[in-house]
Ligand code: BES
Ligand code: MN
């Protein structure tokens with residue numbers, strides 16, 4: 103199978119049956135409480151069966167409904183009481199638990215749903231499993247399929263994008279270095295007729311010195327991947343994704359516990375490519391550019407050191423206070439290039455700081471922007487599609503955290519406070535001309551299974567941005 107086909111997870115779409123697909127489908131009722139249960143049209147035998155099971159609509163409980171002659175007639179799935187304040191507590195999102203819960207077959211969601219596309223997306227996201235290194239058979243063939251109602255047709259592109267991003271993150275660094283990340287971008291581009299160029303190794307020295315410095319200790323050459331697609335006259339959208347294929351911390355080496363999941367440090371690149379797939383597959387009317395500074399932050403005799411001073415693409419000099427703050431260095435050079443084109447929308451995605459997780463935990467990535475209207479749109483879109491994000495401030499008074507005695511700036515603060523804000527302020531220094539800019543400090547990882555996906559690599563903020571863009575540029 104060509105890499106491109108494999109990369110875009112063709113099985114994702116197979117989980118969804120078109121509304122007109124001839125196969126018969128069984129109803130699944132999502133039930134919150136006794137009142138909801140009473141509204142389900144059950145026959146006498148089914149009612150008795152449900153009662154005998156003690157099913158009352160409690161969250162994470164379900165019963166299969168008997169049909170004639172021992173056949174399956176459908177299922178009831180409990181949601182528990184609604185929490186109006188929680189955007190993740192919606193029946194559409196709970197649909198993500200169903201493909202693994204129900205016997206193989208084709209189902210439809212019975213009863214009224216506010217958002218049929220979200221229910222289909224959740225179904226597909228919940229069905230994802232990373233099986234690349236499993237030698238036993240298994241895959242999505244045996245999983246329950248969802249027949250979509252009319253209105254769910256946009257779901258496939260979204261699911262495929264997220265599956266692609268998760269595959270990229272979950273693939274261990276031994277098989278996902280800077281070259282393989284470039285290959286993935288090229289495979290995606292081939293599917294959609296996009297262009298890719300790449301500057302690698304010592305060719306970075308002239309114009310992208312910080313990408314080179316971060317990546318030079320690895321025997322897998324660092325690079326800047328540059329994908330472009332779309333109509334020349336359309337509004338420009340540039341996505342920049344942190345592509346650190348493995349983050350040892352460099353000479354400021356991470357302890358084992360912190361290094362364990364650092365294959366995910368290209369999660370920003372994965373989010374950018376996932377979003378790029380959604381945009382290109384839906385043929386949004388934008389001019390898209392994706393920039394991925396890809397490098398491995400490794401340890402070797404030629405590694406960059408604490409105390410070194412790097413020159414950046416933008417001309418400013420940066421003193422290295424900590425080699426583990428490498429993401430902002432590679433992003434600064436990529437953002438400077440992006441900014442030169444004055445894009446209408448510039449977005450960066452990066453697994454940038456542990457501090458973001460201290461503040462908001464793994465499920466709620468902070469984002470930063472100076473554009474009030476953009477901020478409101480981003481927050482609303484995230485809640486709408488179950489890809490929540492939370493605004494934090496570019497707090498200018500903390501700019502002094504980045505003061506340096508010897509260079510134009512340091513890459514880290516001396517103190518322990520406001521780590522995510524400080525990193526965001528560092529990035530903002532390299533963005534001067536974009537019409538609007540937002541930066542997402544994502545985690546890129548789901549530490550425990552939830553309705554929208556299993557434990558492992560996660561694409562964050564991409565679905566939120568896609569929803570925002572298609573509402574204005576569809
Ligand atoms: N990739 C890490 C950030 C990270 C760590 C994200 C754990 C998610 C989970 C980044 O390169 C890093 O190491 N940041 C340092 C910055 C510090 C040295 C100022 C951090 O957060 O500790
Ligand atoms: Mn680091």
Ligand code: ZN
Nearest residue numbers: 346349367429
């Ligand atoms: Zn990192």
